[in-house]
Amino acid sequence: MSRWLLTGGAGYIGSHVAVELLASGRDVVIVDDLSTGFAARIADSAAFVEGSVQDTKLLAKVMRERDIDGVVHLAAKKAVGESVERPLYYYRENVDGVLAVLAAMNEAGVNKIVYSSSAAAYGEPAVGEVAEDEPTVPTSPYGETKLIGEWMVRAQAESQRLAGSGLANVSLRYFNVAGAGSDLLGDTSVANLIPMALRATTSDKRPMIFGTDYPTPDGTCIRDYIHVVDLARSHVAAAELCERDSQGQLSELFNVGRGSGSSVREVLAMVSEVLGYDVDPQDVERRQGDPAVLVARTEKIERVLGWKAELDLRDMVQSAWSAWPHAVSLRA
Ligand SMILES: NC(=O)c1ccc[n+]([C@@H]2O[C@H](COP(=O)([O-])OP(=O)(O)OC[C@H]3O[C@@H](n4cnc5c(N)ncnc54)[C@H](O)[C@@H]3O)[C@@H](O)[C@H]2O)c1
CATH class of the missing domain: 3.90.25.10 (UDP-galactose 4-epimerase, domain 1)
Structure with a gap:
């Protein structure tokens, strides 16, 4: 049985992802600082560590001690309007969060990640129906942080690939979750x-x-509009895809709508x-x-x-x- 670390598992989407990962037979360890999430949402059979995703040391310790196979990284701040008012806060929370998660994974030798991105990465595209290769021109600091997270995951994967260790990664661009x-x-x-x-x-x-x-x-x-249960199941499919890639060569990006x-x-x-x-x-x-x-x-x-x-x-x-x-x- 594989064991996944789920950041943001006390949140709206993360709590659903926990349910689906557990239902698929995987073990789940949640890291969440409860800043916008709720302890009451944490699945009974998931382990829980309260802490920030900006804490590389804590994350690496959890990954090593709990023998983590892969990470689903959802923890982030997500209010578009607030991100316009407090851009530095959003950059710190969301970009530093991805940075710390990737650094901890590298340190602990964890080589699978599913990253939570957003359709906000597209901004105001020229076409109404967007494929993954549509240009990304986010129109808010929030959208920028999500896109930067994708870049960071890909860049780190490429550097680990060159170094021979690999990092199987899937970024999911969620549309309107409900x-x-x-x-x-x-x-x-x-x-x-x-x-x-x-x-x-x-x-x-x-x-x-x-x-x-x-x-x-x-x-x-x-x-x-995408049902949160359908969305959560896409994470299980993404985790499975990462697990099938033993060399850590996989690097994928999907719309989820x-x-x-x-x-x-x-x-x-x-x-x-x-x-x-x-x-x-x-x-x-x-x-x-x-x-x-x-x-x-x-x-x-x-x-x-x-x-x-x-x-x-x-x-x-x-x-x-x-x-x-x-x-x-x-x-x-
Ligand atoms: N809800 C949507 O419509 C939507 C759409 C696209 C993308 N997303 C992305 O999905 C993810 C989850 O969104 P959500 O709707 O469940 O939001 P949410 O606020 O309900 O959940 C976020 C969770 O992350 C935790 N968290 C935040 N900052 C943290 C930190 N520094 N350290 C540890 N934990 C932290 C919060 O306590 C919370 O439990 C986010 O990455 C968001 O950008 C959401």
């Missing part, structure tokens, strides 16, 4: 559309639609349907920096990883709604 795998693992941040809509309607407000004059069929922005888009109006219509009443969205001005369409091309991940999303928008909204009360109580 839903919950259980009522205890909902998203506690309200930066994404579905939690924003749930918060608005449960506090007697109207969810806002930022811009209704985009060149899309209903005038609102189109995004690729459904490969189809939903407009803001369609998502809010689904929220109304699931809640059983009209959430009555309010149309407001466009926000700066929102591309009209951002949808993943998923041919590569389907072909190479054999992974495909199975859950749909209704599953995402229903599970997010069902997990909402607990997410609110965690946030309080």
Whole structure:
């Protein structure tokens, strides 16, 4: 049985990744500083070490003592708006985090990594449906830190390859993550559309639609929504791919989305349907920096990883709604 170190395993996505890695028969050791995560989310059968991913010494010690085979690195700060206000904080948290993880892996001789990147790496691409080779021009410090992380992983892998040790690596660019795998693992941040809509309607407000004059069929922005359980399973497929590469030569990058888009109006219509009443969205001005369409091309991940999303928008909204009360109580 292999053992994976999972950074950020007390977070929204990380807690789902822990569940899926454990279900696949792997052991999991979580490192998390609980800065935005919650101890209550940590899977019972995962080991937990509280600490920062910027602490190379601690990470190397955990890797050596726990006999770690590979790392899934998710721990990061993720609020785009906050990253514009506090860029240095984001660079320190996210870039130093990747640096410390890679240094510790090198020290401890761990040669497999799955890295959590983001569609924010693309910025505002010229095409709506993006393949992995689309130019990356992030439009926020957050997106920059995620892209820099990809570069660091690849550069370190190349240097270890030249040195003969290798570093099997897979970077996953997540699109719009939504839903919950259980009522205890909902998203506690309200930066994404579905939690924003749930918060608005449960506090007697109207969810806002930022811009209704985009060149899309209903005038609102189109995004690729991916269920967090599907996303978590893509990490297991990526870990498996790394495990099959005994020489550490693998270096891959995949979009993780459904490969189809939903407009803001369609998502809010689904929220109304699931809640059983009209959430009555309010149309407001466009926000700066929102591309009209951002949808993943998923041919590569389907072909190479054999992974495909199975859950749909209704599953995402229903599970997010069902997990909402607990997410609110965690946030309080
Ligand atoms: N949620 C999304 O829609 C989305 C989309 C694209 C990419 N991502 C990426 O997915 C990853 C996880 O996001 P999430 O939505 O689960 O966020 P989250 O805030 O719920 O989880 C992040 C976890 O990392 C931990 N953490 C943060 N900084 C740390 C540090 N310095 N040391 C140790 N632990 C630390 C937090 O305590 C938390 O448990 C992030 O890397 C994020 O950039 C998220």
